[in-house]
Amino acid sequence: MKNYLFLLMMMGLLVSCEKNEGNPSEIKQLGYGTSFGICVGYCTNAMLLKSGSVIYSRSGWNDQVTPIKCTENLTQISWDSFKKTVDLSKFFSLPEIIGCPDCADGGAEWLEIEEFSGKKYKVTFEYGNAPEELKNAVAALREQYEKGIHCGES
Template sequence: MKKGIILLLIIGLMLSCEKNEVNPSDIKQIGYGTSFGMCVGYCKIDMLLKSDTVIYSRSGWNNQVEAIDCKENLTRLSWDSIKKAVDLKEFFSLPEVVGCPDCADGGAEWLEVENFSGKKYKVTFEYGKTPEELETIVTALRKQIEKGIHCEEF
């Protein structure tokens, strides 16, 4: 009887432990962007990817420029490909800040992953100096963000 209770307690404790890893199928959305602190004009470029849409945004640090947002459909194949490019174990092993983002106006890049339970994790790094652990996903996101670079200009 005691062994049964102890076994149930151990199983309960194991099930209640929160994992720091997210399965790629649990990814709700992925955010990516760049920014430059000492900048006039469109200094921030962001992108939010969800299972069926991608939202591109460009903005400045003040009201000198009007923010631009545009949305387009994202195919299931593209979404699945992007999710698979994230090595979640490596991503979660990184600190929230890598290097010195935007020091001496060098710019910053960031990547954020949110799962369906609402848990988010964001890593910010120096522009153009992608951590080795994020090389695959950042390359894919840079290609994707180029598709929306001229949205709403015509």
């Protein structure tokens, strides 16, 4: 009987320690970035947000530009706020490419969402011309990116 109780307690402990990955249709991470095709210097800028952290990165089109990458903490309140700016049903209904991103070197912006289910979708649009469905999210992401624009610089 003692062995049986011990076994039940151990199973209970194992189940309670299992990591909760969230709802499969919930946002696991948000990616945002910009790029310019005809460019010298840091031509691509990206940011990856997930619970607890934000990763900023910048790079160029050649080896002359040293890529920069750094990580900062992201509060749970901020993370929850970012997730609320995106209506997932509207986001997933958008085409992958909107307009003519980076035509005539106008630049491109993108937003990529990955859910806990593994579903990943990216929408790319003309720089500074976010679709109506993404205006709030893009405005919040641009503001966050500006906070880390000099991250990793000496």
